[in-house]
Amino acid sequence: MIKFLFSILLGFSTSFLYAQISISGSIRAKGSLMSNASVMLADSSGKYITGIKTDEHGKFTLFPRSTGRYRIEIFSVGFQTVKKNLEVKNESLDLGVIELIEFSEDLQEVTVSSKKPVFERKVDRMVFNIENSILTAGGDAVDAIKLAPGVRVDDKGISMVGKSTVKVMINDRLSYMSGSDLNDYLKTIDAGNIQKIEVITNPPANFDAEGNSGILNIVLKKNPGKRLLGNLTNSYALTSSGRSLGSSAINLGFNKEKISIQLSGFSSLGSTAPTEKNTTFYPQNSWELENSRTDKLRSINFNMGLEYKEGKSTFAAQYSLSVSRPGISETGNTNIKNNNRVIDSTLSTQANSRSKNLYNTVNFRYERKIDSLGKRWFINADYFSVNSDKDRNFITETIRSNGNNTKISGNNLSDQNYRVFVSELGFELPLKPFELIFGAKGSDINNANNALTTIQRDSFLYSEKTLGLYLSLKKKIGKLELKAGLRSEFTSTQGESIVSQQITTNNYGKLFPTIYAMYEMNDIHTFSASFGRRISRPAYSYLNPFKWYNNQYSYSEGNPFLQPSFIDNLEFVHTLNQNLSSSVYFSRTTGGYGQISILTPDNPLQITSVQNYYNSSQIGIQESYTFSLGVWESYNTANVYYNNSTGIIRSALPKLKGYGAYVSTFNTIKLSKSNRLSMDANYWLQLPEKLDLTSSGAYSQFDLGLKYLTKSKRFQFTLTANDVFKSNSPRMVMLNNNVRQQFNNYYDFSRIRFSLKYKFTDKDFKVKNLGANEERSRAN
Secondary structure (H helix, E strand, O other), X not given: OHHHHHHHHHHHHOOOOOOXXXXXXXXXXXXXXXXXXXXXXXXXXXXXXXXXXXXXXXXXXXXXXXXXXEEEEEEOOOEOOEEEEEEEOOOOEEEEEEEEOEOOOOOOOOOOOOOOOOEEEEOOEEEEEOOOOHXXXXXXXXXXXXXXXXXXEEOOEEEEOOOOEOEEEEOOEEOOOOXXXXXXXXXXXXXXXEEEEEEEOOOOOOOOOEOOOOEEEEEEXXXXXXXXXXXXXXXXXXXXXXXXXXEEEEEEEEEEOOEEEEEEEEEEEEEEOOEEEEEEEOOOEEEEEEEEEEEEEEEEEEEEEEEEEEOOEEEEEEEEEEEEOOEEEEEEEEEEEEOOOOEEEEEEXXXXXXXXXXXXXXXXXXXXXXOOOOOEEEEEEEEEEEEEEEEEEEEEEEEEOOOOOEEEEEEEEEEEEEEEEEEEEEEEEEOOOOEEEEEEEEEEEEEEEEEEEOOOEEEEEEEEEEEEEEEEEEEEEOOEEXXXXXXXXXXXXXXXXXXXXXXXXXXXXXEEEEEEEEEEOOOOEEEEEEEEEEEEOOOHHHHOOOEEEEEOOEEEEOOOOOOOEEEEEEEEEEEEOOOEEEEEEEEEEEEEEEEEEEEEOOEEEEEEEEEEEEEEEEEEEEEEEEEXXXXXXXXXXXXXXXXXXXXXXXXXXXXXEEEEEEEEEEEEEEOOOOOOEEEEEEEEEEOOEEEOOEEEOOEEEEEEXXXXXXOOOOEEEEEEEEOOOOOOOOEEEEEEOOEEEEEEEEOOOOEEEEEEEEEEEHHHHOOOOOOHHHHHHHHO
């Protein structure tokens, strides 16, 4: 397998090197060098042949294919386009510093017809430009993220293929929300407001070392001029089980001179009806569970952002509030069958669960430019709090064939409160010999969890303090760009169980190196390689030893002795024509942890515990390709990987290895010349895989959608059908102490959804110049 992958890597890496003429320069606006300005090169016929964005220092370099006459065009949102005619001879051209002029205030919108490359490879990340994609027209941030290479999105959250969940940043600021809460927030962001998505599989040293799969950074477009922009969306969905879901979202953005304000809100109400089928095969019998649930969803999210610029200083603040009250009503029947498949007894369980969750996030950031060359320093402070109350009661009746039936009831109560304080001081210094980034970051986490059942009571206190120091250097030598960094993190944790008087502590310091190299051979071929070491720390709930009962035969518990796991990632990437990305990657996890069922052949008690139970390694190939043919635009991904996992505790499966594969295609077809009517057809398939001592069968999902945009481009109607064939139902198998468990669950993904979106600007309010009082009235 390794020889096979190595041969493929050599195949797509072989190229001829040749000297090439270049066109270079720098872009400046308002006295400062401008990053992320678009620079396009057209031939004498006006056809664009290549393009690039300026780097952090406002610099750009283009490579014409031959000598001759060309035209260079430079543009950025809010500034006038600059066009220059050039004649390229047998030597490189340095255009010096080019100044961009801001549009006048009464010019409201700028339309740029040129199309940016879909994939842009940076030394430490893949940039996915979607701002001109018809696939995301009228969609939200979740629709846009689905198109990113190697990323999978479902109702449970965002993950990378073959790996765990990812962290999401918006404009370089980390979102502390996760799972469905994060999805709800991302649905408030109009995809039309997204400029690009940065896929960072190996985050550099100035990012936290936490997490295996990396980071998605969503970069939003800037609101040009003095204006109000916003959108309002309402949707209604009907699932195949007959349940309904409704949601409303609003997003407002306002700019005036030095102030920028962003407001968004999202609310959802409804229910779904998941079904669970689990079977445990003991030597003398089998336990077959069929569980029908009604999951009630009720949530409200509110987000507010403020940015103020004065000279070289920028002050920014953000606040997020999330309130949710989910509930679960379930009816489960477990048939206990002997080896002749005859039912000996049945466990019938009725249960109800209710939760109240309150999330608060506050962020403050101060940034100070040192000079016009890009040098700056910043201070960042975050506060994140969670208050969560849970209540679950159940009644289980044991129905025996001899008529000797019994009933037992139980109740679980818990309240969890934790507070997170994070502060960071950082410096970014683009010097002549290299770019230097360094800083320090500290976090202080305190968690208190009180729990009560009918047979026990306990309080669990947890604290975690981490200090991180980082240093990163970047150097460009011709077409070769190098970057290396080192991050050190020192962590001290303490968990205390009040009733059992058990105290566990853990103190450790680790180094996390990162290395990157990128070679831009020309505007067609780019090669890159990266290595990084990561850490995965357990969730706070995983450390709580309290027992949470499902019925008298089953409970789950945390593990205060749980250790973090460590991950090494290595990746080689080739980008062709800026629309085909090929990668070979290797990942190794040491001390991997997760929930595992502790089973014994002669005891029906099922204990779900959290353990460091495996080591694993994975090697794979990923291809991402996008194309546009007339009215058809398509984004496609294929990922093939081989996983080798070894159990490191006695009860786990000793070894599991095998292949897995994932393919996806997302397509939009324009159905009218005006582009106001379009159809979406999306499909993904997860082929059978063996991952982390778990085997799973194939499952997939097919979605269809229609979008219609009115002539005024203010109203958009969308009709979608998700999981048309109800095929998103994985079948998983685990082996524990030679006891086989089989899971086949379906979470009610099949549904039809209708949504209406309305976009508005300050023109709708017939106001040209808004004063401070009017700004406040629109923010309320």
